[in-house]
Amino acid sequence: MPLEPDGLSDEERLAQLGYTQVLARRMSGFSNFAVSFTIISVLSGCLTLYGFGLTTGGPAMLTWGWVLVGAMTLLVGLTMAEVCSSYPTSAGLYFWAKEMAPARSAAAWAWFTGWFNVLGQVAVTAGVDFGAATFLNAYADLQWGYESTPQHTMILFAGILLLHGALNTFGVRAVAFLNSVSVWWHVVGVAVIVGVLAIVPAKHQSASFVFGHFANGTGFQSGFYVGLLSLLVAQYTFTGYDASAHMTEETNNAAVAGPRGIVRSIALSWVAGFILIVGLTFAIQDWDSTVGTATGVPPAQVFIDAIGIGGAKLLLLIVIGAQFFCGMASVTANSRMIYAFSRDGALPFSRVWHTINPKTRTPTNAVWLAVAGALALGLPDLINTTAYAAVTSIATIGLYIAYIIPTFLRVRQGDRFQRGPWHLGRWSRPIGIVAVVWVAVITVLFMLPQVSPVTAKNFNYAPVAVAVVVGFATLWWLLSARRWFLKRDHPRNASYTGVQPAAEPFRS
Template sequence: MPLDVPSVSDEERLQQLGYTQVLARKMSGFANFAVSFTIISVLSGCMTLYGYGLRTGGPAMLTWGWIAVGAMTLLVGLAMAEVCSSYPTSAGLYFWAHRMAPARSRAAWAWFTGWFNVLGQVAVTAGIDFGAASFLNAYLDLQFGYAATPGHTMILFGAILLLHALLNTFGVRLVALLNSVSVWWHLLGVTVIVGVLALVPDRHQSTSFVFGEFVNQTGWTSGLYVGLIALLMAQYTFTGYDASAHMTEETNDAAVAGPRGIVRSIWVSWIAGFVLLAGLTYAIQSYDGAVGSATGVPPAQIFMDALGAAGGKALLLIVIVAQLFCGMASVTANSRMIYAFSRDGALPFSRVWHRINPGTRTPTNAVWLAAGGAFVLGLPYLINTTAYAAVTSIATIGLYIAYVIPTYLRLRKGDAFERGPWHLGRFSRPIGIVSVAWVAVITVLFMLPQVHPVTVETFNYAPIAVVAVLGFAGVWWLASARRWFLNPDHPR
């Protein structure tokens, strides 16, 4: 049954959903797409986990894994987009869960969906900006001798988060402008990188190598296991497109622009990422040299080996700028989720986090919480060599659980679900079933150990982070929140 959304304004639809327009509604449909595309950022996710992929599955899994994961992600995104069209609010996923869950348990579904979303978004912000710090450290090492050490990387990580918090403090118009620039930077950047790597080097790898070479440097003996955990690179990259949903309160024609932003950001990234990964892998001059690069960043070594010092550093700068755009957009989306969740009292000190800056009409305090939480999540890198892969696992698990809960509830609701103006028609149910099954698989998969033997230095601490957050949310729910969360009769 379709909703009569087109006949009401964005503000009226938001009021129907129980919220008053507070944020500035100044984003176009393109700007909404640009936020999600920028957070997906193939020049961030693909590049920062490329070294992980070289050791875990090698070229075969980098290419075929990307194709397979991209297809499954598009299905997850289509299912999300349909629900977004019905409920265009920055509360996003947890609000969707509340509207579609059975009456007796709807607040609980919303509560845990929101907490998984917060966990995933903080982790993805940490992953993006930590990756940017690693690439920036590699560049500074090559250019100025600023050694690529864990301490130096953490200093740069903190500085980048500070920069992104400041940029988001200045208002949505600046962020929207930078995100629009970011789209073209990413597309042109991929074109330049792949074009240069295709034309300049005298030697390239064979097509059989790029699509068929399987590499296992994890210590595990099962090729199947290694191939499955290799999917983390692609699945982590395809995160953050819920930003289009969280920005709907700031987007014009939100019931259509939001869903389009989700779907368009995925398929454009799918194409661009495949081109980038293939171009980079064809250009490998020394596989062992790339994996064991002194910079700690295999793509940087591939650039240097293929193009020389000057050309390699130039391409590295293209990647770093794209990663900085990506991190800025991630802080934007993260802060909107924190703002919406705290508006409903679901975070400690919620009154602080949902305050709006009267000058910019942005949730400034939520911006700083997003940046601070990301920094804390990155601290284990100082003692754990696989910490970055763990952070990306946390981001992927947290976000995809939050992504698929509304889809699961939409399936349970069946024909009683009220469709918005953008919907999947008769394909809604099969797409939803496949999406739920896929997320169930990857949730288990990315909690498993990535390196053998498992030690303190190589332990995948993703399960600990997920259980800790889930445990905290569960205790708070049982002790207090179940009585007041999203309950108008019992305000907090």
């Protein structure tokens, strides 16, 4: 039985936090890192929003925006990793908030952190699988003439979601193996794509174009505002690394492996994503045909123009494979968050969602709730031309608010914070303050209009989706949840399986 540095086993530390070991603890530190790295997936986030970036700042903001956002994300990840080391549980961010918030309001902090986390993770799953569907539709169009239309993309989107749900239900061991394969698929895939685009094309763009060309296709007059909008490309890509925290109940030496998984996944993605964006942008052959591509996928047009249709299909398959892995891991992590949150009664019909499949020891019902929620978020694409950007905004806003609440509370605690074996030492407070300010800025930014003039067909519905979820969570909190959420002695929680009284009572 693996021991944590404080002498407690993983299971004993989990019991100390108030939960019984129910999920199978099979994951290594590498596997934990692999889940987060797979969900970040530079071959998914970078490429699915690449066209958005071309019209909101162009190559200059794609490259320098990536550098800036990657640095700031690493700071956010460092603060999250420190807290994860202290509280290695699938309950993750909302449990962290509960433990660090002032006693009288602790349950409320946890409640809203959890709801933002659920919203963000469902939206990430929708964004990843919808992006995979657009690339698959582009490939199918080139290969079989299956035209790239919103209806065809939606059919493929639903099919991919169903496949990921089935894999997470019936192929649990395969999912764990594929997550490890995914790391090498991404690393080798980026190397192959960049290598081919560097060698095969007869001409390349200049360095001044790649690092200095600014473009604005939004309709807004302010170049500064448009450049800020482009940060969504990188910030959306850098989401989902909270998966390492949610998988800690299935990871050995969780108090160290979980934090390392968060930080390493961000750092490696930062390097790989920069190489990918620069390599792809150098290979642009014709600006107008890339921005106005008939495939609906600008990277696919870059591949076609640079190396021909045959080679483009092969590179598209590499990208689609990476996006498939990413979506699969996203459903896994999303289901663990749903499982943990419903274990504490925080979702409607929680008894259904926190049920564990006795054969696989995984939360099967939570898997299908994740799939259904993602499908619902993607459906507006049939009527809204900027729906995909809105979904990615929802994902980014929801997750980063959930990420930063525990960081804010940890900064407030100061020296009262009980450090785990992995911590930042004297750098904890300054890094935490910078991270909080950054997330406050991007939360406002990604709710703003992305195209001008704003119409019913192109408005950014991220604020609407966020408002609906927050409004529902607030109403439920005021009418009911504030009387029982995270109160183990409340009758509502008495019969929940998978929960035991803490070795030391919860602070209330």
